Amino acid sequence: MARRVTHPNLCTLVILSLLAIASAKVFFEEHFDDGWESRWVKSDWKADEKLAGEWNYTSGKWNGDANDKGIQTSEDYRFYAISAEYPEFSNKDKTLVFQFSVKHEQKLDCGGGYLKLLSGDVDQKKFGGDTPYSIMFGPDICGYTTKKVHAILTYNDTNHLIKKDVPCETDQLTHVYTFILRPDATYSILIDNVEKQTGSLYKDWDLLPAKKIKDPEAKKPEDWDDTEFIPDPEDKKPEGYDDIPKEIPDADAKKPEDWDDEEDGEWTIPTIPNPEYNGPWEPKQIKNPKYQGKWKAPLIDNPAFKDDPELYVFPKLKYVGIELWQVKSGTLFDNVLITDDAEYAKQLAENTWGKQKDAEKAAFEEFEKKEQEQEKKDDPADSDAEEDEEDADEAKEDANDSDADSKTEAGGDSEAKEEDAHDEL
Numbered sequence: 251m252a253r254r255v256t257h258p259n260l261c262t263l264v265i266l267s268l269l270a271i272a273s274a275k276v277f278f279e280e281h282f283d284d285g286w287e288s289r290w291v292k293s294d295w296k297a298d299e300k301l302a303g304e305w306n307y308t309s310g311k312w313n314g315d316a317n318d319k320g321i322q323t324s325e326d327y328r329f330y331a332i333s334a335e336y337p338e339f340s341n342k343d344k345t346l347v348f349q350f351s352v353k354h355e356q357k358l359d360c361g362g363g364y365l366k367l368l369s370g371d372v373d374q375k376k377f378g379g380d381t382p383y384s385i386m387f388g389p390d391i392c393g394y395t396t397k398k399v400h401a402i403l404t405y406n407d408t409n410h411l412i413k414k415d416v417p418c419e420t421d422q423l424t425h426v427y428t429f430i431l432r433p434d435a436t437y438s439i440l441i442d443n444v445e446k447q448t449g450s451l452y453k454d455w456d457l458l459p460a461k462k463i464k465d466p467e468a469k470k471p472e473d474w475d476d477t478e479f480i481p482d483p484e485d486k487k488p489e490g491y492d493d494i495p496k497e498i499p500d501a502d503a504k505k506p507e508d509w510d511d512e513e514d515g516e517w518t519i520p521t522i523p524n525p526e527y528n529g530p531w532e533p534k535q536i537k538n539p540k541y542q543g544k545w546k547a548p549l550i551d552n553p554a555f556k557d558d559p560e561l562y563v564f565p566k567l568k569y570v571g572i573e574l575w576q577v578k579s580g581t582l583f584d585n586v587l588i589t590d591d592a593e594y595a596k597q598l599a600e601n602t603w604g605k606q607k608d609a610e611k612a613a614f615e616e617f618e619k620k621e622q623e624q625e626k627k628d629d630p631a632d633s634d635a636e637e638d639e640e641d642a643d644e645a646k647e648d649a650n651d652s653d654a655d656s657k658t659e660a661g662g663d664s665e666a667k668e669e670d671a672h673d674e675l
């Protein structure tokens with residue numbers, strides 16, 4: 251990737267920083283320059299069913315540098331699978347940094363934007379949803395409920411999702427996603443060089459059985475007092491309390507003028523609830539001085555737990571792949587990096603996304619403005635050009651309602667399809 255550095259101070263800075271990270275080992279770095287097609291293998295997965303989507307080599311409809319291209323999903327309702335190989339390595343005793351940029355130009359309502367690291371031998375022509383992977387990382391959006399960064403680690407042939415919620419970006423601009431895994435079994439997730447989540451592999455994934463469990467043999471002692479409140483033995487019933495009647499005669503009641511004692515029987519004054527009456531007496535409750543708390547079984551070492559000091563190690567990393575289902579296409583990937591140096595990754599992000607983001611944002615705003623003007627010009631009355639023909643008549647009668655209906659239907663449909671795709675993970 252050609253980067254022009256004109257400012258002399260900046261030039262010195264770049265050289266200095268490059269010196270500082272001279273020890274960085276880069277296992278894979280792809281900027282999708284000329285020749286990228288010789289490094290990436292498109293899978294035949296789903297091709298028989300004509301459901302394999304085509305990639306567009308482009309910088310997108312808006313960008314910070316038209317010459318900086320990436321690969322973008324270009325067909326709706328398609329599966330995408332593409333991968334690249336690098337010399338096999340193990341991250342034992344090393345930090346593993348996995349980073350890439352992704353831009354959802356399509357206002358993504360349902361689809362993934364994640365990448366996978368694969369190990370061992372993979373038939374790249376057959377790479378697909380069922381191909382085992384070691385790490386899956388990146389944003390995933392579907393409907394209103396799923397807007398998160400996936401971080402799935404495969405351990406002992408099982409995929410484990412991160413237990414923490416890490417929200418992803420949802421706009422139509424480029425963002426850089428970084429996953430860092432360290433030999434002390436800690437990790438960090440960054441978006442645009444800002445740490446969004448960090449912690450321990452032991453705590454934030456269920457890779458190993460729990461270290462401690464409740465002692466299954468333990469029993470609550472018979473004399474354990476777990477009654478938190480008791481009646482106050484000091485509290486006494488006030489004198490005369492029981493003499494207060496529940497109901498009293500209604501002082502306002504009058505015998506009806508036409509009341510006939512002989513025919514209607516003797517008139518009795520109706521009663522009403524007594525405002526003085528407070529129900530049967532109960533002593534007030536006080537905290538039990540003998541309360542021992544809720545009983546809990548003591549924790550013991552879990553016999554099923556066996557620590558694995560190499561919990562973080564993926565010994566045969568060899569491929570990076572993109573494997574996605576997209577309802578709406580337009581996701582653009584670029585600057586894929588696998589290194590052992592978080593500082594190198596940070597500077598790469600700054601030199602690519604960081605340098606282009608303002609220009610990209612301005613280009614996007616300009617694009618949006620033009621689109622809106624175009625829509626107004628095309629059809630000032632009905633700006634929704636993609637309205638279904640069938641709906642058109644109904645739409646004239648009740649434009650607002652039918653529009654809302656067609657949108658919900660499309661959303662529901664895509665969500666169901668995405669769920670199918672997720673099952674294949």
Ligand SMILES: *[C@@H]1O[C@H](CO)[C@@H](O)[C@H](O)[C@H]1NC(C)=O
Binds near residue numbers: 306309310
């Ligand atoms: C590729 O992307 C460019 C820029 O957005 C667009 O003009 C072009 O139509 C796209 N090509 C395909 C085949 O989708």
Ligand SMILES: *[C@@H]1O[C@H](CO)[C@@H](O)[C@H](O)[C@H]1NC(C)=O
Binds near residue numbers: 406457458459
């Ligand atoms: C690996 O998985 C198998 C089958 O699920 C299980 O029996 C075994 O205990 C697991 N080993 C470890 C170390 O988690």
Ligand SMILES: *[C@@H]1O[C@H](CO)[C@@H](O)[C@H](O)[C@H]1NC(C)=O
Binds near residue numbers: 648649
């Ligand atoms: C659509 O909604 C707008 C404002 O919400 C209202 O002014 C208009 O009358 C509505 N049109 C129809 C056809 O219901």
